[in-house]
Amino acid sequence: MRLLPWGAALALLIAGAGWVLSAPAREPETHAALVGDPEAGRLSFAAAGCASCHIDPEADIDAGVPPVLSGGERFETAFGTFVAPNISPSPQGVGDWTDAQLVHAMAAGVSPDGQHYYPAFPYGSYSRADLQDLVDIAAYIRTLPHSDRENEPRELSFPYSIARTVGLWKRLYVSPDWVLETADTPEIERGRYLVESLGHCAECHTPRGALGGLDTTRWMAGAPNPSGEGRIPNITPAVLTWSEADIVAYLDTGFTPDFDVAGGSMTSVVKNMAQLPASDREAIAAYLKAIPGVE
Amino acid sequence: MHRTVIVSAIALAATVSPALAQDRDPLAAAMSARQSHMQLYAHNLGILGGMARGDMEYDADMAAIAAADLVALASVSQQAYWPEGSSNADYEDSRALPAIWEDSAGFEEAKAALLAAATALAATAGTGPEGLAGMRDVGGACGACHETFQESR
Numbered sequence: 099m100r101l102l103p104w105g106a107a108l109a110l111l112i113a114g115a116g117w118v119l120s121a122p123a124r125e126p127e128t129h130a131a132l133v134g135d136p137e138a139g140r141l142s143f144a145a146a147g148c149a150s151c152h153i154d155p156e157a158d159i160d161a162g163v164p165p166v167l168s169g170g171e172r173f174e175t176a177f178g179t180f181v182a183p184n185i186s187p188s189p190q191g192v193g194d195w196t197d198a199q200l201v202h203a204m205a206a207g208v209s210p211d212g213q214h215y216y217p218a219f220p221y222g223s224y225s226r227a228d229l230q231d232l233v234d235i236a237a238y239i240r241t242l243p244h245s246d247r248e249n250e251p252r253e254l255s256f257p258y259s260i261a262r263t264v265g266l267w268k269r270l271y272v273s274p275d276w277v278l279e280t281a282d283t284p285e286i287e288r289g290r291y292l293v294e295s296l297g298h299c300a301e302c303h304t305p306r307g308a309l310g311g312l313d314t315t316r317w318m319a320g321a322p323n324p325s326g327e328g329r330i331p332n333i334t335p336a337v338l339t340w341s342e343a344d345i346v347a348y349l350d351t352g353f354t355p356d357f358d359v360a361g362g363s364m365t366s367v368v369k370n371m372a373q374l375p376a377s378d379r380e381a382i383a384a385y386l387k388a389i390p391g392v393e
Numbered sequence: 394m395h396r397t398v399i400v401s402a403i404a405l406a407a408t409v410s411p412a413l414a415q416d417r418d419p420l421a422a423a424m425s426a427r428q429s430h431m432q433l434y435a436h437n438l439g440i441l442g443g444m445a446r447g448d449m450e451y452d453a454d455m456a457a458i459a460a461a462d463l464v465a466l467a468s469v470s471q472q473a474y475w476p477e478g479s480s481n482a483d484y485e486d487s488r489a490l491p492a493i494w495e496d497s498a499g500f501e502e503a504k505a506a507l508l509a510a511a512t513a514l515a516a517t518a519g520t521g522p523e524g525l526a527g528m529r530d531v532g533g534a535c536g537a538c539h540e541t542f543q544e545s546r
Binding site for chain 1: 429434435436438439442446481488490528529532534535536537539540543544545546
């Protein structure tokens with residue numbers, strides 16, 4: 099008898115704690131002072147691979163053509179179907195958002211109306227980015243063509259459909275710390291920034307646990323393909339025996355050392371990486387040689 | 394004596410039969426044919442790419458020949474290589490996605506794009522190292538097809 103009120107109180111306490119712990123982060127006031135540079139943003143946008151998911155599904159990434167970020171590409175996952183949203187600078191896209199709201203969305207995965215985004219949007223990686231790079235991306239997006247495509251709702255299964263669950267997920271899996279704790283040279287440090295942050299390479303190349311968090315003990319050790327059949331390869335030094343020059347050439351042209359050619363989602367990654375300065379591709383190669391080998 | 398011969402024959406048969414079985418399976422044979430075709434692309438691309446990267450000294454004749462062979466290879470209809478029932482769903486060794494058969498018009502378009510890119514490269518490949526710049530478009534055409542029609546591994 100006396101247990102009942104205690105049980106109810108405990109349940110209430112847990113629910114209350116869950117509510118507090120799952121709350122979306124507020125937009126930091128300091129974001130308002132950020133000023134973006136669209137030209138620098140063009141490169142950060144390519145490094146961050148935004149167009150890979152958000153470009154009009156009928157179009158291809160082409161360095162010479164400003165992408166139409168209409169969204170509309172569908173991503174089938176174990177948790178349900180996500181549809182890439184319109185992030186073009188139109189009213190249906192992000193035209194009415196402030197730069198600070200765009201930065202907060204990328205850095206914290208929180209929408210202007212204070213809702214969590216699902217981690218199909220790789221803010222877990224972008225949370226490590228320099229805020230200046232993010233506001234530059236925002237400035238670049240504003241220069242791109244408008245799309246009037248209306249967003250459709252996501253189609254998720256219960257309990258994943260409760261956006262607040264993402265708040266708890268973020269507490270478990272989103273960390274601003276680098277996975278490769280020490281970068282021995284400035285080149286490896288730059289590579290770490292590109293791979294772990296903007297490039298969000300681990301989102302596909304690192305396996306995930308049951309709740310969808312990245313298994314950092316198997317960093318870059320390969321994983322099932324999140325957007326289709328097959329596997330995403332292990333690119334740790336234990337398995338990827340290519341030279342740094344091979345990796346650089348691959349990221350520039352898509353050709354492997356055997357002159358096979360990148361396929362799947364990596365095709366658009368190569369198109370993005372090819373737009374960066376050669377020093378950035380070299381930095382990525384140096385980083386991939388510096389991470390621990392995982393069989 | 395007799396017995397040894399029989400045992401050896403059985404052992405031999407056990408060793409070679411998987412290969413024989415594959416040769417008798419027309420779908421697996423077609424798969425093997427198209428994989429060989431891809432290797433011929435790769436061999437010629439390797440010559441051109443090696444020169445473009447400076448790993449190999451530029452040789453105008455060799456570049457022109459390799460690019461012309463790419464055009465010849467890209468001109469092959471390949472129809473007999475791609476029988477239905479030879480996708481990655483049917484064979485573990487196959488990376489051919491069912492999209493090849495579901496979107497055959499798109500597959501033909503992708504092949505036409507490669508022929509166009511290879512033809513443009515062949516027009517310049519023998520004129521000097523800078524004539525190899527078209528390699529990027531050839532790689533783009535390869536990648537565009539792999540993006541949609543080849544399983545990631």
